[in-house]
Amino acid sequence: xxxxxxxxxxxxxxxxxxxxxxxxxxxxxxxxxxxxxxxxxxxxxxxxxxxxxxxxxxxxxxxxxxxxxxxxxxxxxxxxxxxxxxxxxxxxxxxxxxxxxxxxxxxxxxxxxxxxxxxxxxxxxxxxxxxxxxxxxxxxxxx
Numbered sequence: 001x002x003x004x005x006x007x008x009x010x011x012x013x014x015x016x017x018x019x020x021x022x023x024x025x026x027x028x029x030x031x032x033x034x035x036x037x038x039x040x041x042x043x044x045x046x047x048x049x050x051x052x053x054x055x056x057x058x059x060x061x062x063x064x065x066x067x068x069x070x071x072x073x074x075x076x077x078x079x080x081x082x083x084x085x086x087x088x089x090x091x092x093x094x095x096x097x098x099x100x101x102x103x104x105x106x107x108x109x110x111x112x113x114x115x116x117x118x119x120x121x122x123x124x125x126x127x128x129x130x131x132x133x134x135x136x137x138x139x140x141x142x143x
Contacts, residue, residue: 002037002141004030008133013123015087017051017061021118025111028135032109037139039111042101044132047091047125049098055118064122068094091124098122109142 008027010020024041025031031039043050054060072093074086081089102119105112121131 002034002137002139004033004137006030006135008041008135010121010131010133012127012129012131013121015065015123015126015128017053017064018121018123019055019058019061019118020121021055021111021113024119024133024135028137030137031106031111033142034106034109034137034139035142036108037106037137039104039106040101040136040138041104041119042134042136043121044134045128046095047088048128048131049095049100049122049124050102050133051098051120051122052102052104052113052117053120055116061120064120068097068122068124072097085126087124087126091128094122094124106137106139 006028008024010023028039041050053064072090074090076090079089081092123131
């Protein structure tokens, strides 16, 4: 069994749900060394999250953003954590709702995802900056 861990830095993105599968794979060539195993992605931020969802139709990502913006509105009068701007507390709530990590199967040196599945960076801040992920791989090495 092999273990591997690396940091991945994502380019800054505006608020929204962004497909990052390709960017993650570009920075994780070690996945090709795993015959069967797991890849765990963890985002090291409290105002962004990770999700797995539709990878083809960008309307899904726009609809996700629209839903979460309505579910957790900015400038709600009950928010007390407001010093970092009106998008900050809603960003923390959205990150808790969606989550900070994904565990994905690896088979034959590739992520073993469904046809229409892709990894999302859910950027909940207007200007979140570069986002840092930790990728941990565990599995049987390919021959």
